[in-house]
Amino acid sequence: MDQLPFKPSEIRVLVGDEHDLMRKSIERVLERIGVVQYVDAHHGRDVRRMIQAEAFDLYILDLYYSDTDGFDILQMIRNKDIQSDTPIIAITGEANRDDIVKAIDLGANDYLLKPFQPEELEKKIITVLTQYHSPGPVVKLIRKAEQLIHSGDYAPALSIIEKILQRKADHPTAEYLKALILYKDSQVDLAIAKLQANIKKYPEYLKNYKTLSDLYIEQGRQEEAVDALTKELEANPKQLLRQIKVANIHLKLGQNMKAIEHLRLALLENNKNPEALYGMGVAYAKENNLEKSIYYFKRLRRQYPDNSKPLEAIVKFCQAIHKEKLAEMVLRDEKKGHPQRVDTYRILAKLYLSEGKEEEGLATLEEAVQKNPSNLSAYQMLAKHFVDQGELDSASGVFDRYIAITKDHEGYLYQTEIYLQAKNYAQAISAIHNGMAASSDHGKLLKLLCICTLKTQQLAKGYFIQKRMFKLGHKDPTIVAKHRELKNLVINRRESRRPKKSAS
The missing domain is CATH 1.25.40.10 (Tetratricopeptide repeat domain)
Structure with missing residues (x-):
């Protein structure tokens, strides 16, 4: 371990897998190596959120989640503005050669099939981290600049970038990072100008298009965002997430058929992508083609049975054109085919109650309780x-x-x-x-008890309940502010009740 080009104690890892035992076994391997900074995520949506919000030195990720697609997560990492080359080890229980090839094509540095021996994972972790931490001098400087940008230290990051450009005047990543710093530093007009210049100079460096389109979207310049995204996709059409992004802009602009074109291309890359399937359902609904809309929402539900959004969307779009009977029929079919999916009962009951069908709504909710009493x-x-x-x-x-x-x-x-x-x-x-x-x-109950006592003007009692809360470690900011006020009220009230001393 002493010969490694990295310090295990400084490595931060994101572990994504739906199975608790698998995450724990991966974390035991990390600890054996000396990695103590790791974050685990159960759901795909949690993995995505953490990738967007935090910086990691290694990703160890399953390819399959019940709420999202693991391949899309790989692409999301490789499409990041900075730190997009962070190593990824993909883990899968599927021995499907096509899936492994696809994961590598989308940027995974290595893969592992479940079940695996701890020694196998340990070897792969050390290998990918050693490769990552043995870069050339320019790549090393780029990564240092990206770390500084992530932490908001723009001036030292810019200093490093200028050093890179002195060594190598024609460096597209360094020029891109200069534009990104302007963007992060709220110098929007300068950032746009720099990105436009970069695109002319480096038309094949796609991150310039991505960041330029993001800037246009933030400014509400939707048509210009579409133009930037379209040029990016002309250079590389096999970008599922970018196809979805441009489709969503078309939907906002009311250009539904253009949205459908891009969503079809996205589904060619991954026919299970939940955002693309949902987008197709929305686009066809907006085109008043409920038959196709429902078809895509059903496909989404079939792939992700825990996702309630497609059923809720069917109800919403059917109600919009007064076809509640059609929504009811779809939900009843879903309930009959999959009686264990209790969210269907809830959505159907809500539909009944919105139509004034109280008896049917309450009966459906009672059915839900019978199916799943908790x-x-x-x-x-x-x-x-x-x-x-x-x-x-x-x-x-x-x-x-x-x-x-x-x-x-x-x-x-x-x-x-x-x-x-x-x-x-x-x-x-x-x-x-x-x-x-x-x-x-008693934490939450004490807070509610405090509210009740204050509402009924039992100020002294409220004050002592707050003291008890603080003693138990429950310090709600709103309660803390009220506590000071109450303390003064209680003291003043006590003072007013004390018998006054006679002047003599």
């Missing part, structure tokens, strides 16, 4: 319906059932919120005390 969203919908009808006892009874079946003491929180909404503070306080008796975790 399905909180169904209970919440039932309770909300009763609250809207002014039937508070019925709404509270819904959470009595939830607590009795699930033993989940969060139910008392929802009960309390119902009573708070109705300004029935006595009942709210009663629900809070029941929750405290049933659970040792």
